[in-house]
Amino acid sequence: MGNTPRKYALVGLVLAMAAGAAGTAVAEEKKDWGAYKVGDKRSGYTYAAPETRAMQDDNFQNPAMLWAEAGEELWNKVDGEAGKSCASCHKTPDSMKGVAVSYPKYVAAKKGLENLEQRINRCRTENMKAKEWKYESKELLGMTVFVRHQSLGMPVNVKVDGEYAPFFEKGKAFYNQRRGQLDMACKHCHEDFAGTQIRANLLSQGQGNGFPLYRLKWSGVGSLHRRFRGCNKQVRSTPYGYGSDEYLALELYVMWRGQGLPIETPAVRN
Amino acid sequence: MSNIKPRVRIPKSAKKGEVVEIKTLIEHKMETGQRKDKQGNKIPRKIVNRFECKFNGKLVLASDWHPAVSANPYLAFHFRAEDSGEFEFRWVEDGGAEFTKKAKLTVS
Numbered sequence A: 001m002g003n004t005p006r007k008y009a010l011v012g013l014v015l016a017m018a019a020g021a022a023g024t025a026v027a028e029e030k031k032d033w034g035a036y037k038v039g040d041k042r043s044g045y046t047y048a049a050p051e052t053r054a055m056q057d058d059n060f061q062n063p064a065m066l067w068a069e070a071g072e073e074l075w076n077k078v079d080g081e082a083g084k085s086c087a088s089c090h091k092t093p094d095s096m097k098g099v100a101v102s103y104p105k106y107v108a109a110k111k112g113l114e115n116l117e118q119r120i121n122r123c124r125t126e127n128m129k130a131k132e133w134k135y136e137s138k139e140l141l142g143m144t145v146f147v148r149h150q151s152l153g154m155p156v157n158v159k160v161d162g163e164y165a166p167f168f169e170k171g172k173a174f175y176n177q178r179r180g181q182l183d184m185a186c187k188h189c190h191e192d193f194a195g196t197q198i199r200a201n202l203l204s205q206g207q208g209n210g211f212p213l214y215r216l217k218w219s220g221v222g223s224l225h226r227r228f229r230g231c232n233k234q235v236r237s238t239p240y241g242y243g244s245d246e247y248l249a250l251e252l253y254v255m256w257r258g259q260g261l262p263i264e265t266p267a268v269r270n
Numbered sequence B: 001m002s003n004i005k006p007r008v009r010i011p012k013s014a015k016k017g018e019v020v021e022i023k024t025l026i027e028h029k030m031e032t033g034q035r036k037d038k039q040g041n042k043i044p045r046k047i048v049n050r051f052e053c054k055f056n057g058k059l060v061l062a063s064d065w066h067p068a069v070s071a072n073p074y075l076a077f078h079f080r081a082e083d084s085g086e087f088e089f090r091w092v093e094d095g096g097a098e099f100t101k102k103a104k105l106t107v108s
Helices: A004-030 A050-057 A065-075 A086-090 A116-127 A138-149 A162-176 A186-190 A224-234 A245-257
Strands: A105-107 A112-114 A213-215 A220-222 B006-009 B019-026 B048-055 B058-064 B074-080 B085-093 B098-107
Touching (some): A112 A116, A112 A162, B048 B074
Antiparallel strands (some): A105 A112, B019 B074
8 A cells, every 4th residue: 555655656757748748749730830831741841850950951061962962063964875964955953943843753655653763864865875873873863852952942743633543543552551561551650640759750741842861860862762662671561672663653642642842852851 | 982072161251259150061971890791791991080170270170080970970160250361171081081171261
C-alpha cells in the first residue's frame, strides 16, 4: 500500500509529459507555414527541425546549391556528337521556369510516364547525341536540381486524368499496397501517422516537392526514387529500380498528393 | 579531388567597428577513415583537418577539424571590421593539399 502515492505521482508525471508533447504539437500545427501548407497538405519543410529549415532558407548554407552550381556549369558545356549544350537550344536557364511542376509527364512514344531525369537524358541522347548520365550521378542530379530550381516556389501541378489515369491508379495502388516483411504500405506512415514520432524521427506526409534534396543522413543530394528505395528497404521489401515503371507511377501519385505545394528544390531534410 | 570549390560570403563593405558575419563552405566528402568498401578494405581517411582565416596576413581564426565534422563543412563566424583589407581563407586536407580563397572588405 505504501507505494500507492508514488504510483499516482508517476501517472501524474506521464500525463504532464503527454500534455507537454501535445502542447508543442499543437503549437506546430497552429504555426503559420505560409506557402509550405496548402489545405491539409504540409511540405516536409514543416516537419523539419528549425536548424534544418534555416539551412534550406539560406542559399549559401544549403549544401545542395553545390549540386545546382554543378548543373549550371553543365548547362553551357558542349557534349556529344551533335556539338550542342543545353544552352544551344534552350538559351538561358530561365526558359526552364515552370517546367518542373508538371513532371512526371506522359510520353506517347514510350506509352508511359517520364520524369525529369529521364527527360534530360532523352534530350542528351536524341538531340545532343551524347551518352546518358547515370541515375544518381552528380551530373544528372546536378542538372535535375538546377532545372527544378528554376521553378522555385511555383505550385506542383501534375495531370492525373486522361492518359495519365491508368498510371495514377497504379501509383495509388502501390501507395496503399502492404509490402515487405513488415507488411506496411506507404500510407501507414505518411497518411495515417504523419506528424507522429517513429522512434526519434518525425513522420512527414512524404511529399515530393523538394526533391532532389540534400539529406543530412546521405551527406549528399538524392532523387525521389532513391528515397522510395530507402523506404521500401526499411519495410524490408525488395526495392524497384531507378526510373522503373512502378516508381514512375508512384512518383505521379506522390506529386499529386502534394498538388499545390511549392517546388522547394533543393530542399534540406534530416 | 579536382572539383573541390571553397565558397565564402562576406559583405563587400562595412562601417568602422561594425561586426560582420563571415560564412564559409567547402565541398568535401570528409571521408572518416572508418568506412569499408565492398571488398571489406578500409577506405583511407581524407578530411579537411584545418581551417585558417587571415586578414591582411594576420591570423583571425584557426580551427583543427576531426573526423566527426560533417561532409561539406559550413563555418560561420563574426569579425569586427576596423580597416579595409583582404581576407585569406585556407583549408588544409589530409595529405597536405590546400584550397584557398580570397575576399576583399572595404571599411568606410
